Amino acid sequence: MSLPVTRRSRLRDLLATPVGRDATDKVVLFSGVPAWVPRLVGGLRLDTLDRLVRPIVGEGLVDALIGLANAGLGSAAQDEPSAGEREPVTGPQPWWRSAVFAQVYPRSFADSNGDGIGDLRGIIDHLDHFTDLGVDALWLSPVFDSPNRDMGYDVRDYRAVMAEMGTLDDLDELIAGCHRRGLRIVLDLVVNHTSTEHRWYQKALADPDSAERGYYFFRDGNASQPPNNWNSFFSGPAWRWEPSANAWALHLFDQNQVDLNWDNPAVRREVADIVGWWLDRGVDGFRLDVINYISKQPGLPDGHPFVGRLFGFTGIEHYFHGPMLHEHLAALRRDGFTRPDGTTAVMIGETPGIGIETGRLLSGAGRGELDLVFNFDALETPGHTRWDDYRYNLGHLVDFWLDYNARVTDDWVALFLENHDNPRMVSKVAGQRAADPAVRVRVARLLATLLLTMRGTPFLFQGQELGAVNEPFRGIDDLRDVESLNRYAELVAGGMPAAKAWRQVLAGSRDHARTPIRWTEHQDDSSRWLRGHDRTPGFSVEAQRDDPRSVLAWYRALLALRRAHLALATGDIECVHRSRDLVAWLRSSPDETWLVEANLGGRVRRRPRLGVAAVEVLATTTGGDAARLAPWSAVISRLR
Structure with a gap:
């Protein structure tokens, strides 16, 4: 176990801790500072470093880094071997290590009843697309009952299916259909927060003495002053004022997505019961949305202003790797993901803000927490964010994956290029040249090769197998994503010219990934919930299904080769x-x-x-x- 870091420690001592190294790497990544700089000045004492950087970053940044490093040492991680001391897994490998997952965004996958919204029956009708492709498992974005302020990531009832998607019987049929075909199925579970329409929150509002009041972060106050300076990821303060309760409620995302208080044992029991209920219905595991945010620093202190400016979200240092994160995940695995026969369902964590070393602590095989973590550091090159319009350098992706694999012992790497929250990688790499179909195919094939021959567990996102690109949206009215709409409104309200605000939002909108799959060449999306505009010939399932030169054929060939060897x-x-x-x-x-x-x-x-x-x-x-x-x-x- 490492000794606690103090102001008299050297920078190299901070870098020797998992969270300290990752936090420093994040500063380097977001600021664009060369990666070798922290090692070069590793002999500096932290109090000296503090004096040097204070005129630039203000008071308290070094102390914040020290606190993060020591919080990692003080968690359940301290009782386990460090990442570098752990031994590789020997013997039979878990099924998910050799598997390839396909992510389905149901709302945009296949519409079976013509109401403009994809549904479970549409997935059932197209299951053979996945067996023909050669993947091993499906991961479905949210299908639970929801008012859809954030397209299902605001859950109203964890044991019901949203009406637009179908019924619980449809979901049971989908699970059985996957299993008949040798496919496993993983659902999205969003338990950092619930919808404000969830019965727990409604009870909490109605009765301040109810048990449910302790399920959330309520703070008394007045309507003019939020309890701290934290920002929401979807713009504005991370607090909503509830006049009926005369109190503020914490929401890291949309104001209708209120954060659960995982320090409350009752919340942890509720979540474990939900997981067990779905495992009994045959689900093979869950992808856990923003699961590293479930532990907040006690007292919810103000965030450091420089950290907020650098990362764009003030307060993030107080919850991206909270003090009880490891304990909460270990308990969830034990009480929810472990079946009566002792086997465990796969536990995949979306972990924004987590670096390689902290991710390795969360996913080591002997630690009893997560099986895989999604690390997002590979998706943007140093100094860039998703909202920047720039040409992505694939060297960054490859170097990141190779570096991660060089550190792996008993953990494993989750590999992905796209998902429902990010623009299409072909467009990021090729830029305007992606308008040339030949370039589009070249880049799509290369990306497939990198993803499916790298060591790790690959995750494909729907449309990736067709070489999908960013959509030529024409204006803000074309979008449906709450994050994009809020960002545009905030930028314009802050004085940015509308055209400039639109260019920024267009570069990073999540809606690029969410337009309907092109099943046919002349598909009419005019009545769909989100309209797809790209109609370049040759990039539909219909056009590629029997074309041996297509992107789809290349994915099939790679997946078959990977499965055979x-x-x-x-x-x-x-x-x-x-x-x-x-x-x-x-x-x-x-x-x-x-x-x-x-x-x-x-x-x-x-x-x-x-x-x-x-x-x-x-x-x-x-x-x-x-x-x-x-x-x-x-x-x-x-x-x-």
């Missing part, structure tokens, strides 16, 4: 070349070794000389120069 799924990984846009790695098991070579950029590059004898098996492009790699291309070979 254990080395490409759970085998070891070794990077054997990395320079500018070029990368090459080996994937190996006791029986075989595979070589993956990739050109990550938009220019032809000379193929690296690796001195190995290999037979080419798959290539994203054909008929080129064997000594060179075409722009945005990859080659997969088997060593002799």
Whole structure:
């Protein structure tokens, strides 16, 4: 166990703690400071560092970092071996390590009854799309009863299906249909917060002496002054005033999504009971939405202003890795995810703000918490956020994944490029060149190759297998995402010209990923809840299903290869070349070794000389120069 960090400690001592290292890495990532700077000045005492940076960042930042580092040491993590001391898992691997998941956003997947909203029956009718593709499991975005202020991430009833999606019988049929096809199914569980329409919150408002009042963070006060300076992720203060209660209620997201108080044992019991109820219906696990936010610093202190400016969310240091996070997750695994026969359902955590080392603490096999964590640091290059319009450098993605894998022992890496909360990666990489269908296919195939040959568990998002790109939305009225709408209104209210505000929102809107899947070439989305505008020929399921040159065919081939060769799924990984846009790695098991070579950029590059004898098996492009790699291309070979 590491000793507590003090102001007399060196920066290197702070970096030696999991949370301290990750917090420092976050500052580097968001500020754009070169990654080598903290190591270069690692010998500085923290009190000296504080004096040096105070004129820039203000009072208290170093103390905040020290507090975060020591909070990590003081949690359940202190009783366990550090990430570097843990041993790799031996023997049979959990099923989810070799699996490939496909995320379904039901509202936009398939509409079976013509009401403009995708539904469970639409998924049932298209289950063969996933078996033909070759994935192993489905993850459904929320389908629980909800007023849909945040499209299902504001749950009104955890044991009911939202009317637009169908019925509980439909969901039972979907679960059974997946299992008949050899697919597992994971649901989205949102338990950091509930809808304000949830019966718990309604009881809490109606009766200040009710048990449910303690389920949430209520603070007495007056309507003119929120209890602290925390910001909501969806703009504005993180507090809503309740006149009937003469009190404030905490909401880290939309004002209709109020945070649950996980320090209350009754809340933890309720959540465990919900999980068990769904496991009894056959669900194979859950993806837990923003699950690292469930533990807040006691007293809910003000956030540091510089941290707020840097990350865009004041107060985040008080809940992204709270003091009881590890304990709460371990209890949930024990009391909710563990079945009567001792087996456990898969427990996948969405963990925004968590770095590699903290994520490894949350997901180590011997720690009894999460199985996998979603780390978002790979999705934006240093100094950028989702709202910046820039060309993404794939070297950052590859370097991040390779670095993560180099640290892995008994934990595992969740791999993803897209989801329901992020723009399409083909557009981020290719920019305006994605309008060229040939470039679009090249980049989509390369991304598929990186994702499905890297060591870890891949997650695909619907439409990714077709090479989907960002939508050409024309104005704010085209959008439905509450985050985008709130951000646009806040920017304009703050004095930003409407055209500039629109460009920023367009760059990062979640609605790019949420438009309906293109099942046919001439699909009419005019009556859908969110209209899709991209109609580039050749990028529908209909056009690609029987085309051996399509993005869909490439995904099928990669998934079949991965399924047939254990080395490409759970085998070891070794990077054997990395320079500018070029990368090459080996994937190996006791029986075989595979070589993956990739050109990550938009220019032809000379193929690296690796001195190995290999037979080419798959290539994203054909008929080129064997000594060179075409722009945005990859080659997969088997060593002799």
